[in-house]
Amino acid sequence: MAKVGDMTMKSVKIVRILLPVLVFAGLAGCSIEPWVKPYERDRLADPIMALDSDPVSTSYIQHVYEAREGARGGEGAAGGGCGCN
Amino acid sequence: MNLRQSIVIVTLFLAGPGSVLAGVLPEERGDVLYHRYEGGGVTIDGPSVLVRKQAGKNLSFIGNYYIDMVSSASIDVITTASPYTEERTQWSLGMDYLRGNTTMRLGYVSSEEPDFDSTTYVFSVSEDMFGDLTTLTLSYAYGEDIVGRTDDPTFRRENTRQHYGVSLSQILTRNLIATVNFETITDEGFLNNPYRSVRYLDPGSPQGFSFEPELYPETRTSNALGVRARYFLPYRAALEAEYRFYTDTWEIDGHTFSLTYVHPWGPFTFEGKFRYHDQTGAAFFRDIFPRAQATNFRGRDKELSPLTSSTFRGKVTYDFIDSNKGWGIFRRGTLNFSLDHLIIDYDEFRDISTGAPLGDEPLYQLKANVYQIFVSLWY
Helix, strand or coil: CHHHHHHHHHHHHHHHHHHHHHHHHHHHHCCCCCCCCHHHCCCCCCHHHCCCCCHHHHHHHHHHHHHHCCCCCCCCCCCCCCCCC | CCCCCCCCCCCHHHHCCCCCCCCCCCCCEEEEEEEEEEECCEEEEEEEEEEEEEECCCEEEEEEEEEEEEEECCHHHHHHCCCEEEEEEEEEEEEEEEECCEEEEEEEEEEEECCEEEEEEEEEEEEEECCCCEEEEEEEEEEEEEEEECCEEEEEEEEEEEEEEEEEEEEEECCEEEEEEEEEEEEEECCCCCCCEEEEECCCCCCCEEEEECECCCEEEEEEEEEEEEEEECCCEEEEEEEEEEEECCCCEEEEEEEEEEEEECCEEEEEEEEEEEECCCCCECCCECCCCCCCCEECCHHHCCEEEEEEEEEEEEEEECCCCCECCECEEEEEEEEEEEEEEEEEEECHHHCCCCCCCCEEEEEEEEEEEEEEEEC
């Protein structure tokens, strides 16, 4: 019975891991009508709307923040090393 | 040695969110940047060079070379050690492979300094969905650090780091785009600074306190959730707001807010930004301990203190190659300058360099300026 219980637990774990993947895969396959058409995205394509227009600069300043504060991650970019002292 | 925090090196250009223009490889570009940090007795400057180049329709490669030249006489150094200079070199390579609506990224980052080496491997997958309105990115990174001491060649400790990230980029209206970014980072190994000390009350000492080495836990897990939205204003300008919640097993909780305004004017683009960060301290942080070896873990790293941090940014970009005209092989060229003024107020970390009597030392405040000047070329 213990083996059956272990197997059940393993199955539950596998389903928990796979379910989100399957849901996303399923949703990705759906043909949802985009409510912002491609020809309506000119403003979003403007360089001033770029979420990260200068990756080399963003990476550097995030590196400074991580070195000077106790928090890390969640803001998109991080650098190596820190100049912490 | 200046690398003390175990940082997962996941740069935007190696495992970042997808482009607004979905299903395309990142733009081919080159950047040459000079950075300079000045504040709190520390000067760090150096170059960073980034090149991104496409190979065929499905492959894109990126390389980055970065140097920190450090000259440090910080509050930690002048109170418990001697000023020093050193250099850190980092280089990274990455590859993007586009197939249909899926972009796969592989990256490798190496960072070297006299007493700290770090290597990180990055993998991420981005999928554009729902008519390219949505981009989902899953990322994973594994890193290994080797910690040494410049005064002890036999000293060697190791860390491992793992990073798990999920980000969702969503076009909400024709003027509004938003992203949600969740990151979990786990560290295991030698996480404290082998040079840094904590102070404790010592009636036998003339100044009333003495120092002993700090001692951190050997594991740390952090979770960060960030939300960002950027809006196109009616008169061609952009407004961006961002919030991040942070928590970790060292009991540091943080809230970070920022507001950015971007305004183009002829060939110039001006940017102003205010960022505010507030955090609680680590459970084992004390400015002064009641006695030697008072607790299992102990630290006096000011970054682990409760603190508030404010940053004011000004940036100007000059388009010297107009993207509508181009010039030779170049589609666009910009010259950029930015200044970030950083003010950090520590709520518990005291400035013992003032020589004030024990208990009367003022709380420490750090002010720093961060300069960046760089040229970007798109081809």
